[in-house]
Amino acid sequence: MSLILFQRxxxxxxxxxxxxxxxxxxxxxxxxLAHLAAKAKKSGTHVYHLNIGQPDIESPPEFFxxxxxxxxxxxxxxxxxGYEGLSIAWSNYINKTLQINTRPEQFLITVGASExxxxxxxxxxxxxxxxxxxxxxxxxxLGFAAIAGVQLVPVLSNMENNFALPxxxxxxxxxxxxxxxxxxxxxxxxxxxxYSREEISFLHELxxxxxLFLIVDETYREFVYDELxxxxxxxxxxxSPRVIVVDSLSKRxxxxxxxxxxxxxxNDEVLAMTLKIAQARLAAPTIDQFASAYMLEHIKDxxxxxxxxxxxxxxxxxYNALKEIPDVAVHKPKGAFYTVAHLPVSDAEAFAAFLLxxxxxxxxxxxxxxxxxxxxxxxxxxxxxxxAFVLKKSEIEAAIEALAAGLxxxxxxxxxx
Amino acid sequence: MSLILFQRxxxxxxxxxxxxxxxxxxxxxxxxLAHLAAKAKKSGTHVYHLNIGQPDIESPPEFFxxxxxxxxxxxxxxxxxGYEGLSIAWSNYINKTLQINTRPEQFLITVGASExxxxxxxxxxxxxxxxxxxxxxxxxxLGFAAIAGVQLVPVLSNMENNFALPxxxxxxxxxxxxxxxxxxxxxxxxxxxxYSREEISFLHELxxxxxLFLIVDETYREFVYDELxxxxxxxxxxxSPRVIVVDSLSKRxxxxxxxxxxxxxxNDEVLAMTLKIAQARLAAPTIDQFASAYMLEHIKDxxxxxxxxxxxxxxxxxYNALKEIPDVAVHKPKGAFYTVAHLPVSDAEAFAAFLLxxxxxxxxxxxxxxxxxxxxxxxxxxxxxxxAFVLKKSEIEAAIEALAAGLxxxxxxxxxx
Numbered sequence: 001m002s003l004i005l006f007q008r009x010x011x012x013x014x015x016x017x018x019x020x021x022x023x024x025x026x027x028x029x030x031x032x033l034a035h036l037a038a039k040a041k042k043s044g045t046h047v048y049h050l051n052i053g054q055p056d057i058e059s060p061p062e063f064f065x066x067x068x069x070x071x072x073x074x075x076x077x078x079x080x081x082g083y084e085g086l087s088i089a090w091s092n093y094i095n096k097t098l099q100i101n102t103r104p105e106q107f108l109i110t111v112g113a114s115e116x117x118x119x120x121x122x123x124x125x126x127x128x129x130x131x132x133x134x135x136x137x138x139x140x141x142l143g144f145a146a147i148a149g150v151q152l153v154p155v156l157s158n159m160e161n162n163f164a165l166p167x168x169x170x171x172x173x174x175x176x177x178x179x180x181x182x183x184x185x186x187x188x189x190x191x192x193x194x195y196s197r198e199e200i201s202f203l204h205e206l207x208x209x210x211x212l213f214l215i216v217d218e219t220y221r222e223f224v225y226d227e228l229x230x231x232x233x234x235x236x237x238x239x240s241p242r243v244i245v246v247d248s249l250s251k252r253x254x255x256x257x258x259x260x261x262x263x264x265x266x267n268d269e270v271l272a273m274t275l276k277i278a279q280a281r282l283a284a285p286t287i288d289q290f291a292s293a294y295m296l297e298h299i300k301d302x303x304x305x306x307x308x309x310x311x312x313x314x315x316x317x318x319y320n321a322l323k324e325i326p327d328v329a330v331h332k333p334k335g336a337f338y339t340v341a342h343l344p345v346s347d348a349e350a351f352a353a354f355l356l357x358x359x360x361x362x363x364x365x366x367x368x369x370x371x372x373x374x375x376x377x378x379x380x381x382x383x384x385x386x387x388a389f390v391l392k393k394s395e396i397e398a399a400i401e402a403l404a405a406g407l408x409x410x411x412x413x414x415x416x417x
Numbered sequence: 418m419s420l421i422l423f424q425r426x427x428x429x430x431x432x433x434x435x436x437x438x439x440x441x442x443x444x445x446x447x448x449x450l451a452h453l454a455a456k457a458k459k460s461g462t463h464v465y466h467l468n469i470g471q472p473d474i475e476s477p478p479e480f481f482x483x484x485x486x487x488x489x490x491x492x493x494x495x496x497x498x499g500y501e502g503l504s505i506a507w508s509n510y511i512n513k514t515l516q517i518n519t520r521p522e523q524f525l526i527t528v529g530a531s532e533x534x535x536x537x538x539x540x541x542x543x544x545x546x547x548x549x550x551x552x553x554x555x556x557x558x559l560g561f562a563a564i565a566g567v568q569l570v571p572v573l574s575n576m577e578n579n580f581a582l583p584x585x586x587x588x589x590x591x592x593x594x595x596x597x598x599x600x601x602x603x604x605x606x607x608x609x610x611x612y613s614r615e616e617i618s619f620l621h622e623l624x625x626x627x628x629l630f631l632i633v634d635e636t637y638r639e640f641v642y643d644e645l646x647x648x649x650x651x652x653x654x655x656x657s658p659r660v661i662v663v664d665s666l667s668k669r670x671x672x673x674x675x676x677x678x679x680x681x682x683x684n685d686e687v688l689a690m691t692l693k694i695a696q697a698r699l700a701a702p703t704i705d706q707f708a709s710a711y712m713l714e715h716i717k718d719x720x721x722x723x724x725x726x727x728x729x730x731x732x733x734x735x736y737n738a739l740k741e742i743p744d745v746a747v748h749k750p751k752g753a754f755y756t757v758a759h760l761p762v763s764d765a766e767a768f769a770a771f772l773l774x775x776x777x778x779x780x781x782x783x784x785x786x787x788x789x790x791x792x793x794x795x796x797x798x799x800x801x802x803x804x805a806f807v808l809k810k811s812e813i814e815a816a817i818e819a820l821a822a823g824l825x826x827x828x829x830x831x832x833x834x
Contacts, residue, residue, distance in 0.1 A: 054493050273442075276442045277439065
């Protein structure tokens with residue numbers, strides 16, 4: 001008995017040391033409150049997930065046909081740069097939908113856009129080097145930066161201005177001799193902002209001036225509303241060696257779980273250097289690549305257009321419902337499937353937790369992502385939340401009805417205390 | 418015209434800067450000569466691939482049944498820690514085959530063992546921290562270290578001693594105040610060495626003494642020959658908080674392209690910290706996880722035993738053929754599906770390139786992996802090569818026949834010059 005105690009004590013006294021890097025990696029603000037949602041569900045409450053960009057749209061039947069068409073007997077490694085058939089299909093798809101010219105050799109297939117971004121952070125930056133981002137930003141960029149030891153430098157965009165790109169002079173102020181790249185997500189996650197041709201254009205000029213990479217995450221490229229047309233950085237500067245496009249099938253084709261992304265550049269050195277990093281992890285999943293290539297080759301033209309229309313109507317439903325709630329300020333997004341709203345609470349995370357843990361309305365509640373995790377300057381987001389309009393219109397309406405009731409109850413309680 | 422020249426010149430004068438990290442990431446020694454192999458094939462020569470651990474064994478039919486059993490309409494994100502059904506199935510599989518007790522909560526599912534190792538390098542080490550490895554080592558560990566900014570410290574194992582673990586004192590000499598972990602691959606890639614209970618045991622003691630993590634890559638655990646039984650570190654110290662097992666379905670079930678690996682530990686802090694890093698990349702592929710779980714639940718008991726027997730017979734074929742070649746020294750591996758041989762050439766990489774680029778025998782040639790890329794102390798491997806016995810016995814025999822003829826021709830040519 002004393003021996004057992006002694007051994008336990010020894011282990012407690014000298015725990016094996018975990019890295020500062022791991023300690024400093026931020027938890028995902030999207031998944032942070034998931035345990036409260038799980039609890040609410042267990043107690044029988046229906047939870048509307050507006051917290052995560054997981055669309056409920058059915059994946060294209062052509063993807064499942066592709067799965068069934070895989071008839072190799074051995075599920076072998078693919079090439080590190082990706083399945084050639086997928087690079088060809090993706091290049092054709094982009095050339096057709098955007099009316100531009102890319103070649104399959106410009107593609108490196110990755111495990112989601114996430115992996116492409118981690119690779120690029122490593123290829124463009126040594127530890128301590130800097131990348132300019134726009135605040136609020138896709139929260140996982142912070143995680144990639146922690147992984148790669150890269151310093152993200154935020155330049156603030158403002159809700160009052162529909163989160164448009166900050167002025168050129170403000171961005172230039174963020175550039176130091178350690179800046180290696182500017183990273184833009186267009187259309188934007190979390191704001192839903194679609195940047196104009198002029199904005200993208202001056203950003204590229206700024207990169208030329210300071211000899212920086214311009215990394216454009218175009219995961220949501222085709223999700224633009226109100227008569228806008230998809231605009232790629234490649235429309236503007238198709239041959240720029242400083243431009244790297246990150247792309248993904250996850251959202252566009254409701255294939256988040258297939259984990260198929262890519263990077264695309266005409267800079268051969270970037271491709272060659274990134275390939276060495278890609279070789280260390282061997283390859284992206286073989287069957288998902290095969291099924292994705294099959295899908296891109298066979299998909300019907302109307303799939304994307306129908307999806308786009310559906311999201312536009314959901315956007316309208318969310319925007320209209322949110323702006324009816326007293327003291328809620330909301331920006332009408334032109335793209336992607338997110339918006340950021342300002343709530344009349346002092347701490348949106350405490351309110352989000354309240355909705356899941358201490359509230360239900362008609363046996364339902366709503367899961368929203370507190371925006372502080374999307375801001376590097378956290379305080380800028382403390383009264384805001386990100387809403388993903390990834391559910392059916394009727395569900396979005398019910399979700400916002402529940403949220404409004406929750407907000408009312410939350411504010412009354414606070415007033416009483 | 419002059420404008421175009423000016424622009425080109427400008428681009429050439431100020432290329433966008435690629436990181437030192439990317440420049441310093443070593444290319445894969447396994448895939449390095451692939452372009453020569455591709456050329457040989459184009460010219461009609463059959464190339465025997467003994468360079469890469471890609472088995473030709475058919476993947477289990479239960480995996481393909483699992484693919485067909487996936488009937489969700491949306492290919493959605495899985496949880497960041499992995500599909501719960503897969504953790505349960507994997508835990509059950511390990512408990513059954515190894516007669517030990519693991520729980521599903523101890524697993525974190527990753528995109529191959531590769532991703533598990535990158536995560537662990539990051540969780541255990543800050544940039545500049547050190548991990549002890551044994552030279553020769555699995556070449557991709559060098560890539561993971563470059564990605565994570567970790568310093569690998571090699572302790573040499575010797576072919577004369579069948580690449581057994583170095584003496585405790587030699588290993589202890591490599592430990593500094595920045596050492597955070599010892600990494601062992603058992604059975605070993607590239608040597609095929611299977612470490613004894615005593616060797617693993619003293620390694621764990623050494624880790625206790627210096628408060629280090631012990632990471633054991635057990636990708637090849639079930640591939641042991643000559644009456645040996647699979648031995649996991651968990652047989653010895655099932656509850657040690659410093660032990661982390663890395664595992665993979667790639668080799669065991671000939672599923673390299675499914676990209677399904679895991680890490681397994683009873684250290685909750687390691688799991689929680691690694692999960693944050695895992696959240697940044699969202700999740701491993703959904704369908705591959707589902708099919709893998711289905712396979713582990715339904716696979717027939719004899720699949721692995723038949724595979725093991727097949728590899729043992731290939732091992733014998735390779736070993737017997739190699740030791741007949743004059744001046745070739747070869748070690749008889751007890752596990753995995755690799756061996757390292759010493760060749761009577763001054764530079765095994767030049768010889769490997771010769772086999773692909775300047776030689777054929779009966780219209781065939783052999784692709785071997787030069788061993789210098791598997792040694793951190795490169796010179797130790799300059800006369801050696803790694804052979805993977807992943808082809809059918811008859812093909813291995815033909816491959817070594819071609820290699821022997823190539824060696825003879827190569828040595829004659831060198832003697833003439």
